[in-house]
Amino acid sequence: MKKKKKLKLRYDRIVLFILVLISIIGLTIYFFPKKDKKEVKLNGEEKKNYIEMILKKENSDIDESFLNWVVSNYGDNILKPLYTSLEKGKYDRSLWHEITGNSYIVLQDLYQDNYKNNPDVTVIKGKKDNVTISFAGDISLADNWEIMPYYKSRNKGVYGILSEEIVKYMIGTDLMIINSEFAFSNRGTPTPNKTYTFRANPDNVSIYKEMGIDLVTLANNHVYDYGELAFLDTLYTLDKAGIPRIGAGADIAEAKKPYYFIINGYKIAFVNASRAEKYRLTPEATATSPGIFRAYDPNPFAEEIKKAKESSDFVIALIHWGKEDTHELEEVQKETGKLYIDSGADMVVGTHAHYLQGVEFYKNKLIAYNLGDFIFSHGREESGILTWVLNFDGSSEYQFIPALQDDFKTVMLHGEDALELYRLMTSWSINGKFLSDGKIIEET
Numbered sequence: 001m002k003k004k005k006k007l008k009l010r011y012d013r014i015v016l017f018i019l020v021l022i023s024i025i026g027l028t029i030y031f032f033p034k035k036d037k038k039e040v041k042l043n044g045e046e047k048k049n050y051i052e053m054i055l056k057k058e059n060s061d062i063d064e065s066f067l068n069w070v071v072s073n074y075g076d077n078i079l080k081p082l083y084t085s086l087e088k089g090k091y092d093r094s095l096w097h098e099i100t101g102n103s104y105i106v107l108q109d110l111y112q113d114n115y116k117n118n119p120d121v122t123v124i125k126g127k128k129d130n131v132t133i134s135f136a137g138d139i140s141l142a143d144n145w146e147i148m149p150y151y152k153s154r155n156k157g158v159y160g161i162l163s164e165e166i167v168k169y170m171i172g173t174d175l176m177i178i179n180s181e182f183a184f185s186n187r188g189t190p191t192p193n194k195t196y197t198f199r200a201n202p203d204n205v206s207i208y209k210e211m212g213i214d215l216v217t218l219a220n221n222h223v224y225d226y227g228e229l230a231f232l233d234t235l236y237t238l239d240k241a242g243i244p245r246i247g248a249g250a251d252i253a254e255a256k257k258p259y260y261f262i263i264n265g266y267k268i269a270f271v272n273a274s275r276a277e278k279y280r281l282t283p284e285a286t287a288t289s290p291g292i293f294r295a296y297d298p299n300p301f302a303e304e305i306k307k308a309k310e311s312s313d314f315v316i317a318l319i320h321w322g323k324e325d326t327h328e329l330e331e332v333q334k335e336t337g338k339l340y341i342d343s344g345a346d347m348v349v350g351t352h353a354h355y356l357q358g359v360e361f362y363k364n365k366l367i368a369y370n371l372g373d374f375i376f377s378h379g380r381e382e383s384g385i386l387t388w389v390l391n392f393d394g395s396s397e398y399q400f401i402p403a404l405q406d407d408f409k410t411v412m413l414h415g416e417d418a419l420e421l422y423r424l425m426t427s428w429s430i431n432g433k434f435l436s437d438g439k440i441i442e443e444t
Contacts, residue, residue, distance in 0.1 A: 041076060042076045042079065047071070047076060047079065050079040050080065050083055051064070051067060051068070051071075051079065053083050054067065054079065054082055054083050054086060055067070057083075057086040057087075059086060059091065061093065061104060062082075066107075066108070066111055069111050070096075070100065070107060070111075073110075074099070074100040077099055078096075078099050078100065081095060081099060082095065082099075094393075094394060097265055097266070097394070098393075100265075101127055101265045102265040103265055103266050103267065103313045105267050105311065105312065105313055106262055106265055106266065106267050106313075109262075109267065115262065120244075120257060120258070120259055120260060121259075121260045121261075121262065122214075122244065122259075122260070122261050122262070123261075123262040124174070124261060124262060124263040124264075126264075127264065127265070127392070128174075128264055128392070129391070129392055130264075130389050130390060130391045130392060130397075131174040131175075131263050131264045131389075131390050132173045132174050132175075132387050132388070132389055132390075132399075133173070133174060133175040133177070133263075133268070133316075133387070133388045133390065134169075134170070134173040134175065134176050134177065134385050134386065134387045134388075134401075135177050135178070135318075135349050135368070135371060135385065135386045135387075135388075136170075136176070136177075136178045136179075136371060136374040136383075136384075136385050136386075137178070137179060137351050137370070137371030137372045137373055137374040137383065138179050138181045138220075138351055138352070138354065138371075138372070138373045138374060138376050139178050139179060139180055139181060139374050139375045139376065140181055140182050140198050140200075140222075140375065140376050140377070141182060141200045141204045141207055141375075142182040142183075142198035142199055142200045143199065143200055143201055143204070144197075144198065144199060145182075145196075145198050145377070146376075146377045146378050146408060147161055147375055147376065147377070147408055148200070148204070150408040150409070151207070157207075157210055158207055158210035158211055160409070161375055161408060161409050161410065162211065162375065162409065162410050162411075163409070163410070163411040163412060165411070165412045166385075166403060166410060166411065166412050167210070167211060167212070169385065169401060169412070170211050170212045170213075170385070171211075171212035172212075173212075173385075173387060174263060175214045175215065175261060175263070176211070176212050176213050176214050176215075177213075177214065177215045177216070177217070177270070177318070177349075178208075178211075178213055178216055178217070178374065179216070179217045179220060179318075179320065179351040179352075179371075180208075180216040180217065180218060180220075180223070180238075180245075181198065181220050181221075181222040181223065181376075182198035182199060182200050182222050182223070182225065183198065183199045183200065183222070183223060183224070183225050183226045183230040183231060183233070183234045184199075184200050184201075184202045184204065184205055184230075184233060184234040184237035184238065185199055185200075185202065185226060185229065185230035185231075185233035185234060185237075186201060186202065186233075187226070187229045187230050187233060188226030188227040188228075188229045188230030188231075188233075189226060189227060190225065190226060191224065191225055191226070191227065191281055191282075193279070193281065194225060194281055196222070196225075197222070197225035197226060198222050198225050199225060199226045199230060202233065202237040205237050205238065205241045205243070206241075208241070208243055209241070209243075213243060214243075214244070214261075215243070215244045215245070215246065215259060215261075215270060216238065216243060216244070216245050216246075217245075217246055217247050217272040217318045217320070217351070218234070218235075218245050218246065218247045218248035218272070218292065219246070219247025219248055219255070219272045219273045219274035219292040219293050219294075219295075219318075219319075219320055220247075220274050220276060220282075220292070220320045220351070220352065221274065221276045221277045221281070221282050221320070221352070222282075223248055223282070223292065224281075224282045224283060224291065224292070228290060231248070231290055231291075232250065232290060234248075235248065235249065235250065235290075244259045245259075246258065246259050246270055246271060246272040246318070247271075247272030247273060247274065247292055247293050247318070247320075248285065248290075248291065248292045248293065249285055249290065249291075249293075250285075250290045251285055251286065251287055251288065251289065251290065252284075252285040252286055252287055252291075252293070253287075254285070255284075255285040255291065255292055255293040256271075256293050256300075256304050258270060258271045258304070258308045258312075258315075260312065263390075264390065264392060266313040266314060266390065266394070267311070267312045267313050267314075268312060268313065268314045268315075268316065268390075269308035269309070269311075269312040269314070269315045269316070270315075270316050270318060271301070271304050271305055271308055271315065271316070271317055271318065272293065272317075272318040272319070272320075273292075273293040273294060273295035273300075273301040273304075273317075273318075273319055273320070274292055274293070274294055274295060274319070274320035274321070274352075275294065275295045275296045275298075275319070275320070275321050275332075276320045276321055276322075276352045280294075280296070295319060295321070295336070298336040298339055298340070301317070301319070301340070302339050302340060302342075302343040303343070305317055305340055305343040305344050305345050306343045306344050308344070309343075309344030309345075310344075313394075314346040314347075314390070315344050315345050315346055316345065316346065316347050316348075316349065316388075317340045317345040317347070317348045317349070318348075318349050318350075318351070319336075319337075319340070319348060319349070319350050319351075320350070320351050320352045321333055321336075321350055321352055321370075322350060322352050322353040322357065322369065322370050323353060324352065324353055324354050324355075325353070325354055325355055326353065326355055327353075327355050327356065327357055327358070327428045328357075329357060329358070329369055329430075333350070333369055334360070334430075337350075337360065337362070337367040337369070338362050338367075341362050341363055341365050341367070342363075345365070346365055346396075347365060347366050347367075347368075347388060347396075348365075348366070348367040348368065349368045349371065349386065350367075350368060350369045350370045350371070351370060351371055351372075352370065353369075353370040353372060354372060354373050354376070354381070355370065355372050355373075355381065355382075356370060356371065356372040356381075356382050356383065356384065356424075356425065356428065357369035357370035357372075357428055358425060358426075358427075358428030358429030358430060358432060359425070359429045359430070359432035359440060360429065360430040360431055360432060361431055361432060361442035364442070366388075366396075366398055366432075366440070368386050371383075371384065371386060372384075373405055374403075374405070374410060375405070375410055376405070377405075377408075378407075378408055379405065380404070380405070380406040380407075381404070381405045381406075382402075382403075382404060382405075382421055382424065383403040383404060383405045383410055384400050384401055384402050384403045384421070385400070385401040385403065386398070386399075386400055386401075387399040387400070387401065397439065398439065398440040398441075399438050399439055399440065400422070400425065400434055400438045400439075400440055401438060402417070402418045402421040402422065402438065404417070418438070419436060422434035422435070422436065422438065426443075429443075431443050431444070
């Protein structure tokens, strides 16, 4: 019996020792977690040898000055994997982002100090697993139209025309882009022969701040509704408010110009054009006159996309097009949408139809043909926010946030109402499927 008790006591001590050891290991891991990547430190001779070996590979992406700048700013970690990839013939520009957190294009821009005092670039600092870039359709804040009287009479600010849930989502997304379809001005006269003309007091621009808007598109058929003075007031009002704009300008060079966001170490270009008027009453900008960037001939827009892609990691083409008040697509949308992808666009997003239209995947890239009205009129219309999820590794996912515009207010949909809109969006799409959680995938 004594022998059994001694064995049991010894066994208990062993178990206790093991439990204590496990606890110590656990606490050590908790308070001293392993770093994601141990910083590599090379001595002077090792660093010199790696740099010499890399430069002998004669890769056009790499010269001595740039390489030394990267090493001095991001450490020695880049050298060994860069040399190994070149030696094995597996070099890819994605390596720069993987190791430094910035793409090759962003690194080159930083090296050349291209972002300093540049009005066409916003640099968003910080590193995230993914970023969300969201798009909504047509917005009118015109005092002479249907939404603004309700904004004022309800006395709730933006919550009089948007639900708190929608506003929270818009502010929470990393970038929020909308189509601004009216003039900000107290001047001008209505364009002759136009059935609808929209103009807003410049003070209304504060509503965009309430909504968390980061960029507006102006290449549309209502931004010039009150003539040149009101159009120029619109540009000035947005600039003064610090809200970037694309698709229109004091001349064609400004109208064509992309706007860039540097986010999660990637450079993303946004470009905008319009082909939305039967009678073309909104003037196209020229070398000496203000207006919008037109795309009735798609080739100039395709050329601008191509140029933007040469200096960017991603290009988003925003286009005002399609037949109004229908979910059906025009053939020209399907043809030119693919042209814009072929020209370098990584995503095409459309507005103008007032109705939602479906999506199409082409070469693994999304064409969202029309986002419909977001805040526009009294009609009961399906709406939504399209979100592009850009993962840190450069891969993409797409999400649709279902909404409804009704009684001069846009609210988020849930439950069976959301599922029904997902089913409708799938039925309007060419090869896109909207899952029950709003995720959009290619249907094969």
